[in-house]
Amino acid sequence: MKIVKIKKDYLRRIKKLTKFNESYYNKNKSLVSDADYDLLKEEIINLEKTYNFLDHKDSPSKIVGYKPSKTFKKLSHKVPMLSLSNAFTEEDLINFEKKIINYLDEKSSYEIEYSAEPKIDGISASLIYKKGKLITGLSRGDGQIGEDITLNLKTISDIPKIITLKDFPEEIDIRGEVFIKNSDFKKLSNKFANPRNAASGSLRQKNPEDTKKIPLKFIAYTFGYEKGLKVKNQNEFLSKLNKWGFKINHLNKVISGIKNLLENYNQIEKKRSDLDFDIDGIVYKINDLKLQKRLGFVANAPRWAVAHKFSANSGISKIIDIDIQIGRTGALTPVAKINPVNIGGVVVSNATLHNEDEIIRKDIRVGDTVKIERAGDVIPHIVSVDIKKREANSKKFSFPLKCPSCGSQTIKEYNFTTKKKDAVRRCSTEGFECKKVAIEKIKHFVSKEAFNIDGLGKKIVENFYNLKLIRLPQDIFNLDYNKIEKMEGWGNKSISNLRFSINAKKNVSFEKFIYSLGIRHIGFENAKLISKDLKSPKNLLTLIELNKIDDLLNIDGIGDTQINSIKNFFRNDTNFEIFKNLFNILKIENSLETNEHGPLRNKTFMLTGKLEGMSRAEAKSLIEQNSGTIISNVNSKLNYLVIGKKPTKRKVDAANAMKIKLLSQKDLIKMLNKTS
Numbered sequence: 286m287k288i289v290k291i292k293k294d295y296l297r298r299i300k301k302l303t304k305f306n307e308s309y310y311n312k313n314k315s316l317v318s319d320a321d322y323d324l325l326k327e328e329i330i331n332l333e334k335t336y337n338f339l340d341h342k343d344s345p346s347k348i349v350g351y352k353p354s355k356t357f358k359k360l361s362h363k364v365p366m367l368s369l370s371n372a373f374t375e376e377d378l379i380n381f382e383k384k385i386i387n388y389l390d391e392k393s394s395y396e397i398e399y400s401a402e403p404k405i406d407g408i409s410a411s412l413i414y415k416k417g418k419l420i421t422g423l424s425r426g427d428g429q430i431g432e433d434i435t436l437n438l439k440t441i442s443d444i445p446k447i448i449t450l451k452d453f454p455e456e457i458d459i460r461g462e463v464f465i466k467n468s469d470f471k472k473l474s475n476k477f478a479n480p481r482n483a484a485s486g487s488l489r490q491k492n493p494e495d496t497k498k499i500p501l502k503f504i505a506y507t508f509g510y511e512k513g514l515k516v517k518n519q520n521e522f523l524s525k526l527n528k529w530g531f532k533i534n535h536l537n538k539v540i541s542g543i544k545n546l547l548e549n550y551n552q553i554e555k556k557r558s559d560l561d562f563d564i565d566g567i568v569y570k571i572n573d574l575k576l577q578k579r580l581g582f583v584a585n586a587p588r589w590a591v592a593h594k595f596s597a598n599s600g601i602s603k604i605i606d607i608d609i610q611i612g613r614t615g616a617l618t619p620v621a622k623i624n625p626v627n628i629g630g631v632v633v634s635n636a637t638l639h640n641e642d643e644i645i646r647k648d649i650r651v652g653d654t655v656k657i658e659r660a661g662d663v664i665p666h667i668v669s670v671d672i673k674k675r676e677a678n679s680k681k682f683s684f685p686l687k688c689p690s691c692g693s694q695t696i697k698e699y700n701f702t703t704k705k706k707d708a709v710r711r712c713s714t715e716g717f718e719c720k721k722v723a724i725e726k727i728k729h730f731v732s733k734e735a736f737n738i739d740g741l742g743k744k745i746v747e748n749f750y751n752l753k754l755i756r757l758p759q760d761i762f763n764l765d766y767n768k769i770e771k772m773e774g775w776g777n778k779s780i781s782n783l784r785f786s787i788n789a790k791k792n793v794s795f796e797k798f799i800y801s802l803g804i805r806h807i808g809f810e811n812a813k814l815i816s817k818d819l820k821s822p823k824n825l826l827t828l829i830e831l832n833k834i835d836d837l838l839n840i841d842g843i844g845d846t847q848i849n850s851i852k853n854f855f856r857n858d859t860n861f862e863i864f865k866n867l868f869n870i871l872k873i874e875n876s877l878e879t880n881e882h883g884p885l886r887n888k889t890f891m892l893t894g895k896l897e898g899m900s901r902a903e904a905k906s907l908i909e910q911n912s913g914t915i916i917s918n919v920n921s922k923l924n925y926l927v928i929g930k931k932p933t934k935r936k937v938d939a940a941n942a943m944k945i946k947l948l949s950q951k952d953l954i955k956m957l958n959k960t961s
Contacts (some may be wrong), residue, residue, distance in 0.1 A: 300424040357432035364509035367424045369592040398572040400519035406563040407464030436493040443503040443528040454489040458509035466561045469500040518572045535939035599658040600626040609720035611831045614805045615712035628659045636665045640708045641684040688712035690721035716859035726803045730758045735801035740783040759866040792872045806850040816876040885913030891935045894929030
């Protein structure tokens with residue numbers, strides 16, 4: 286009877302795992318947290334170790350991933366893409382090293398050198414190169430057979446298509462992780478639950494043109510099949526990858542000794558929230574490739590590597606209320622107010638609910654006991670609801686059909702790309718009629734990338750709005766300073782500083798002016814494109830007055846979505862009046878012609894730290910005007926890292942590791958003053 290019960294329990298767990306795998310690998314949807322998934326795998330493997338009569342073809346000790354979908358052509362991996370065994374504690378690491386030493390028949394004092402590499406939470410991909418040319422790209426699939434997603438992978442700018450360096454192997458299968466940065470994911474959060482799902486869903490689209498629109502990144506870390514690779518260890522291979530044009534993780538290290546591995550693990554875990562991508566642990570690989578070959582594999586994992594998983598950054602709390610926040614574009618974002626809970630050393634009292642569809646899908650209600658996860662995300666979110674603890678009088682949450690701020694109808698717009706209604710519900714007002722939208726628009730107007738007005742922070746904007754000192758952007762340049770002087774916390778010096786800061790910003794570039802208006806779908810890059818094409822604000826005014834906004838379709842990078850958004854914006858009388866008022870109050874500089882033969886041509890720059898006498902935005906503009914290019918990451922394509930006061934240590938360390946030249950502000954100015 287006991288055996289029957291054990292088998293039944295075992296099969297139930299296998300069935301559960303299979304369901305999770307199918308959803309994760311083929312439907313791009315996580316049904317459980319990583320920690321719960323790992324726990325289930327461990328439970329199954331422990332049952333098999335305890336009872337040798339337990340065996341199943343879908344056991345995690347036998348399979349990797351899940352069978353490829355029918356959407357893509359299937360191809361076999363020359364060398365299987367295997368999973369890694371997991372370690373969670375110091376004892377697990379000690380046992381891992383003991384097994385290696387025993388297998389090699391070495392003394393207990395034998396020192397092993399590891400390549401410690403942060404494990405990015407993305408989608409594994411295999412890139413097959415022949416004679417320096419990328420010919421095939423595969424997904425992991427079930428580890429033996431993957432999906433042919435070559436065309437989708439070729440849309441990723443991080444992946445070199447042709448490598449001409451002499452030391453590049455005749456044939457090689459380079460493997461790595463496709464992911465989306467957390468900062469880029471914010472723009473996609475209404476479509477996907479997390480960055481990993483976004484990367485997976487984007488990679489497996491039928492049309493590569495759709496994949497091309499998603500800001501996918503790729504970090505390389507290993508190889509499968511190779512012919513002509515000349516390296517002795519993993520660290521040397523990572524250096525080669527960097528030389529060949531691949532991006533590698535700047536946190537990679539070579540370490541010996543369990544204590545040192547743990548110290549590095551703790552340091553990186555503390556940095557997790559500062560990283561712009563999700564990591565869920567650190568992979569330790571034997572650095573020596575000859576030793577890797579000797580050690581070989583066990584079942585579906587290498588004997589020479591282990592994934593040291595981070596502790597789950599989750600907690601249990603209760604929802605006190607659901608608050609609806611309204612953004613600059615009218616988007617209604619639900620936020621759960623929860624009983625404060627400590628998650629990964631941070632006290633959390635708010636959790637995003639993403640959108641209306643997410644609330645309905647998870648049936649989230651006020652009063653519910655919920656699991657909150659912070660993971661690598663800065664913004665905590667609700668993973669699941671404990672239905673068993675739900676109160677008897679609980680009621681479903683009704684998302685507002687009218688704006689909580691102004692009472693206007695809320696709408697879900699039809700997306701012509703997806704052929705579905707957007708997940709985000711919005712206030713239907715386009716201008717400043719809605720108080721919450723108006724406040725957020727003014728905050729955007731004074732923000733860093735726009736007018737960058739010192740002394741007008743978010744709280745002050747809200748205060749001035751409520752006191753009717755500012756209701757529209759032009760009011761900023763006509764403030765009643767006598768009234769401000771009578772307010773608590775405002776003295777002669779602070780008022781003088783504010784007046785100076787506002788007057789100094791009456792001179793503004795055309796691109797910043799366009800961006801400051803807060804037109805939906807018009808970010809800073811689009812504002813640059815429009816200003817460069819139109820040359821002057823007067824030309825934009827003429828286009829609006831003659832109803833010729835469609836002329837902007839001639840600009841490469843501006844499409845129907847942007848055009849319709851600009852039309853909707855200026856159809857609103859208040860928005861048009863704001864534009865004309867600002868046009869008359871401000872000195873808006875015409876778009877500057879860039880110097881294609883400037884002293885910085887063919888050079889790439891990145892800035893970190895505070896500069897003296899100029900904003901970073903001004904410095905970037907000067908670099909671009911002199912033919913230089915600004916990039917946002919420390920990578921092999923970066924020529925110079927410009928360092929101001931209090932630079933980001935992580936960026937400086939990464940630049941030093943990659944031997945990228947560091948420049949002071951004075952060095953940059955010298956370069957700008959040189960003639961070509």
